[in-house]
Amino acid sequence: MTTTETQLNLITNITGEPYQPARLYYHVTNKKTVLGVFKKLKCMEYYEKSDRWYWFYHEEAQKIRFQQSYNKIPKENRPIPLGYFQFIKDDLMMLEVRSFQRVVEAVKFFNTRLNWRAAEPTRLAIVNKLFGCSPEETPQPPNSFAEFFDRDDIIMHSPEALEEEINTIISQYETDEEKDEAVTAYMEEKSKQPLPEVEEIAVTIHEQGLSILEMALRMKHIEAWEHWQGNKYFTQYDLIQSMLENMPDTGNGEQGTGNSG
Numbered sequence: 001m002t003t004t005e006t007q008l009n010l011i012t013n014i015t016g017e018p019y020q021p022a023r024l025y026y027h028v029t030n031k032k033t034v035l036g037v038f039k040k041l042k043c044m045e046y047y048e049k050s051d052r053w054y055w056f057y058h059e060e061a062q063k064i065r066f067q068q069s070y071n072k073i074p075k076e077n078r079p080i081p082l083g084y085f086q087f088i089k090d091d092l093m094m095l096e097v098r099s100f101q102r103v104v105e106a107v108k109f110f111n112t113r114l115n116w117r118a119a120e121p122t123r124l125a126i127v128n129k130l131f132g133c134s135p136e137e138t139p140q141p142p143n144s145f146a147e148f149f150d151r152d153d154i155i156m157h158s159p160e161a162l163e164e165e166i167n168t169i170i171s172q173y174e175t176d177e178e179k180d181e182a183v184t185a186y187m188e189e190k191s192k193q194p195l196p197e198v199e200e201i202a203v204t205i206h207e208q209g210l211s212i213l214e215m216a217l218r219m220k221h222i223e224a225w226e227h228w229q230g231n232k233y234f235t236q237y238d239l240i241q242s243m244l245e246n247m248p249d250t251g252n253g254e255q256g257t258g259n260s261g
Contacts, residue, residue: 008132010228011139014080015057016067017099018130020221021145024103024203025123026093033118034093038085041113053085055095055106064105082106093119096145100126100217107213111205121203124213125149128195128220130228148198155196191237195223 011019038044042059058079062070083097127148133139169186173179226234
């Protein structure tokens, strides 16, 4: 198991990926349809005491590939929960999972089973850090992620707010060249800022939305990993520069460009 300089063990999930809390919010327009889908899935089970629908790593979901695949998990530990759904209101449902990979796999899995007109993921709250414990300790993840996400100081990002910021910058310049340079400088400066420990981002499953989400989470996870390794000043800017440096030559002396999620 990976250790840091302080000899803390990295906390990982049974499926192998690092423990990193996330809460995915769904806008629900037809709760009856959602419940109907849940009831038909053999990998879903309702727990009345907690009023949660647990999503288990078996039956329909056992084909999902994690670092520790289904067949490698000891039979006595199966089935393990991948996460759980809970209705906050009739039109708002959340899914809580313990890793960024589980977020992506959940969106893929339920996107083919839940009609987006009945329930659609719209927001995602994430923790941009990794967790450790001493070798003598047994990791005890919380039963609820309320301590992470039920707070008033969560940084919230939206495409609309970013667009407004960029439009404000553009309005201060006359030529297209000046506008492009100003926006590039602004985005570069933003990428040099460390990620907030907890943030909320917009999500869409339409067009290239899932690919963009997957890339964004991968990049955020890399920054958290670098910090865990002791590289405390690593930012998205450093990652982007590394990606650009390692891009293959296109053959005409130019390199492609990368976008941060």
